[in-house]
Amino acid sequence: MKGHEEKLMNIYWVKKHNSLISKWFRSLNKRASLLTYIFLLLFFFSFLLISLLFFAGWIPPAKYVGHSSSSQKALKVFTKKPEITPEYPLDCNAWNLTNTCPKNYPNSTKPSSANTSPESTCPEYFRWIHEDLRHWKKTGVTREMVEKARATAHFRLTIVDGKMYVEKFKESIQTRALFTMWGIAQLMRWYPGKLPDLELMFDADDRPVVPANDFRLPGSEPPPLFRYCSDWNSLDIVFPDWSFWGWAETNIRPWRYVLKDIKEGNKRTKWEDRVPYAYWKGNPHVCPWRADLMKCNATDQNDWNTRLYVQDWIAESQKGYKQSNLGDQCTHRYKIYIEGWAWSVSEKYILACNSPTLLMTQRWYDFFIRGMIPQQHYWPVRDSDKCRSLKYAVEWGNNHTEKAKAIGEAGSRFIHEDMKMEYVYDYIFHVLNEYAKLLKYKPTVPINAIELCSESMACPADGIWRKFMEESLEKTPSDSPPCKMPPPYQPHELMAFVDGSGKATREVESWENEYWDKENNKN
Structure with missing residues (x-):
């Protein structure tokens, strides 16, 4: 808006002074000397040049104050325009x-x-x-x-x-x-x-x-x-x-694009309106603990509050990855993260979803997960008792919706802001x-x-x-x-951080134990 006002002022000053020059020319005595005409012509062209510089922005005009035509502000000293960052495209x-x-x-x-x-x-x-x-x-x-x-x-x-x-x-x-x-x-x-x-x-x-x-x-x-x-x-x-720059074999785009897609996906469905179960989709055949996770899927006999799906990457590639858009997978209230043969690339995508991540006990860490805190950025889940731990996590979240929602948002905010x-x-x-x-x-x-x-x-x-x-x-x-x-970290700082994370995890485990003790006593 400021630039628009300055343009209008440029036009104002040019029109005003061009009008004055016209009046001066009309008032000239016809018998004025040739020298006077030459002087005025030089003056006119000089002023025209200054006016053009005004239009080009090379000489910024003084700010116009009031409506008096009898005073003019001094021109600002010319300042060099900021340097434009050069681009280096692929050559x-x-x-x-x-x-x-x-x-x-x-x-x-x-x-x-x-x-x-x-x-x-x-x-x-x-x-x-x-x-x-x-x-x-x-x-x-x-x-x-x-x-x-x-x-x-x-x-x-x-x-x-x-x-x-x-x-x-x-x-x-x-x-x-x-x-x-x-x-x-x-x-x-x-x-x-x-x-x-x-x-x-x-x-x-x-x-x-x-x-x-x-x-x-x-x-x-x-x-x-x-x-x-x-x-x-x-x-x-x-x-x-490597996947921060794209994982071509699974059609996962570079990180900047993925973050944008997930952010849009988060907006499409409010957390309260999402499916009130824990979701996981992946390859269960890469390690025993993932195969064990599939036992927690809903059956006629048991519903562990989970919805688990097998991802067949070969079949998906043949279909053009139409069912693998990460921005479309923020539809459940809870997301499960479980490692594969080692840590899994999926970790950052799951945490970005605005839904509390139910994080299975980890064997490995990547470069950022050590900065995340249980009960603050994610919900810890026992690897040794997956099904009951997952069922309790969803029960707790659905009964403490404000706290569960806050955990999901904190984990997602960590990924979108501290991991951009x-x-x-x-x-x-x-x-x-x-x-x-x-x-x-x-x-x-x-x-x-x-x-x-x-x-x-x-x-x-x-x-x-x-x-x-x-x-x-x-x-x-x-x-x-x-x-x-x-x-x-100073030694005492590091010890306090590690102890704090361990304490938060053990607290969740104690809540689980109490829950299942009560359930067993009912039977």
């Missing part, structure tokens, strides 16, 4: 001509020209980065330690002078490794020139492989190995999974930056490594893989710096 023409990464990337040797305003503080779960790297705080990370991690790694990532190099050792499941590399390439577009030199090994399989018990003796240092999940008995360093894509990039930035500080040697480009960039991965791709890469391409650098890394 496949350059790649196809030379098979080398384009040179028009954001400056990879200098810090980004992004806004350097004070950083926001990162979400609380970022503090676990310090815990994941604590095992190397005293010794640092040597080249020998990194080489030891090669035993199970799918690729080695090296960053030198703002460029990314990868040495591949073996193929991963589906395109996990490819989309993990793609995500790192997008991080380098998002924060150009901000990543330090580093070298690491990445394992794209499911379960952790660095048991803590093997490295308790002095002198036996664990290899630093990055992966998607770990457990409390392992030292693997957790890292956001900007924070995913910030997490990767900080875990890599903190890791790089531990290196005791200067990384160099391995002989068998190749330089990777968005073009080298996306331009040769086709089909849905190419589509998801284009959708998750970061075309402009971030307009703000990474969030401020929170400090490490």
Whole structure:
């Protein structure tokens, strides 16, 4: 609105002064000298030029105050327009001509020209980065330690002078490794020139492989190995999974699109109007505990307050994934999360649904779940007594609707706000930056490594893989710096956090025991 008013004032001043000039010309004596005419013509054209500059916005007019025509405000001093952030679209023409990464990337040797305003503080779960790297705080990370991690790694990532190099050792499941590399390439577009030199090994399989018990003796240092999940008995360093940039094999779009779809799905059905049962849909054949979950489905003899469905990904792919849109699955009051062969990618999608997540006892953790608290962000469910635990959870929720609704909203808010894509990039930035500080040697480009960039991965791709890469391409650098890394936990803080979560879980278990004792006494 302000800009519209200033345009009207521009027009006002130009019309006013053009009218004055016309009057001056008409009042001129016909016998005026030629010199006077020339002077007035110069004056006229000078004023016309100034008027055009007004229209173009190069000279902002003084704010018009009142209606007096006898006074004029001084012109404001010209200020430079804010710099427009340049875009860096996918340049496949350059790649196809030379098979080398384009040179028009954001400056990879200098810090980004992004806004350097004070950083926001990162979400609380970022503090676990310090815990994941604590095992190397005293010794640092040597080249020998990194080489030891090669035993199970799918690729080695090296960053030198703002460029990314990868040495591949073996193929991963589906395109996990490819989309993990793609995500790192997008991080380098998002924060150009901000990543330090580093070298690491990445394992794209499911379960952790660095048991803590093997490295308790002095002198036996664990290899630093990055992966998607770990457990409390392992030292693997957790890292956001590939699906944040799209899981092509299951038609799950990049995270920004999925979050938007789920948010729209949440709006379609109010929580109170949702089906008052616990919902799960997935592949029950990957592990025994999922097969055991299917025993909790409703039968003529028992109704455990659950509605469980088998997801056949092969059949679904043949039907065009019409029944797998995540935005359409926020229709039940309760959602069940149960791990697969290890942690499951489905965790973040389930938690985003505004329905309380009934979280089955976990064996593994990913990078964010350690920041979530039972009874606040989710409802804990016993893996050892699934059916009765699920039935009680739904009974409790339907009898305490305000509290149940609040749990669902808190968990969903955590995912939509503290897990938005900007924070995913910030997490990767900080875990890599903190890791790089531990290196005791200067990384160099391995002989068998190749330089990777968005073009080298996306331009040769086709089909849905190419589509998801284009959708998750970061075309402009971030307009703000990474969030401020929170400090490490003090021992008493960490103990209080872990004890608090355990206490909340045990409290739910005690409520369950009381409920079932009463039910048994009835019989």
